[in-house]
Amino acid sequence: MTVRVGVIGAGWIGKEHIRRLTETVTGARVTAVTDIDAARATEAAAPAGARVLPDGAAVVTADDVDAVLVTSWGPTHAEHVLDAIAAGKPVFCEKPLATTAEDCLKIIDAETAHGRRLVQVGFMRRYDTGYRQMKQVIDSGRIGRPLIVHCAHRNPTVPESYTSAMAALDTAVHEVDVLRWLLDDEIVSAQVVTPRSTSKRFAHLKDPQIMLFETA
Ligand SMILES: NC(=O)c1ccc[n+]([C@@H]2O[C@H](COP(=O)([O-])OP(=O)(O)OC[C@H]3O[C@@H](n4cnc5c(N)ncnc54)[C@H](O)[C@@H]3O)[C@@H](O)[C@H]2O)c1
Structure with a gap:
């Protein structure tokens, strides 16, 4: 079919x-x-x-x-x-x-x-070999229970139409998905910190952004 x-x-x-x-x-x-x-x-x-x-x-x-x-x-x-x-x-x-x-x-x-x-x-990380191996290691308990997960998402370039909000809605949303899956836990709070921006950004853009998620 x-x-x-x-x-x-x-x-x-x-x-x-x-x-x-x-x-x-x-x-x-x-x-x-x-x-x-x-x-x-x-x-x-x-x-x-x-x-x-x-x-x-x-x-x-x-x-x-x-x-x-x-x-x-x-x-x-x-x-x-x-x-x-x-x-x-x-x-x-x-x-x-x-x-x-x-x-x-x-x-x-x-x-x-x-x-x-x-x-x-379209959250594809759950199907990626590296992420699946990481989940296996976490689930096995071999390294104990996770305390802090450090994720970094770096886009080498973005189009001028990319907005500050899209850093959360279009980009960090991958982390939201993969963290819930990796940790088998729900996110209960989120905080966005916008430090000084790089001079190489588009003028309208907050870049970088630091996001702190707390799980249940
Ligand atoms: N899973 C991933 O890793 C991944 C990667 C890239 C993009 N995306 C997502 O895919 C979506 C599109 O991203 P893109 O990079 O292709 O953007 P894009 O701007 O290149 O393409 C979007 C297209 O949609 C058209 N469009 C907008 N609204 C429409 C509507 N209501 N009906 C018909 N056409 C419409 C636009 O004219 C444009 O051609 C975004 O939500 C983005 O976050 C996901």
């Missing part, structure tokens, strides 16, 4: 997912693509032989789309994920799931009401 996938958002990661689904993953085919930039959608759809649709709602409800991939900007994710749940279609949403706690809860409520898991978020 071939799963027919519709893609919402044909930017950097959207194109990469289309490439992987077309060239390296078996059992899947991209059939529909949309982007608010129509030229981008056309360019991204071509190698997959997919058609271009006008918007996310059209992708979600298309007859030739069995599953949805959301790779648009973070603030638009919740709308498309909720549409997919309403259509009863499985949806892979790039992180973040949403950019507010309210929208995350709305999605959880909608999925729970549907009665079956439909949503997966």
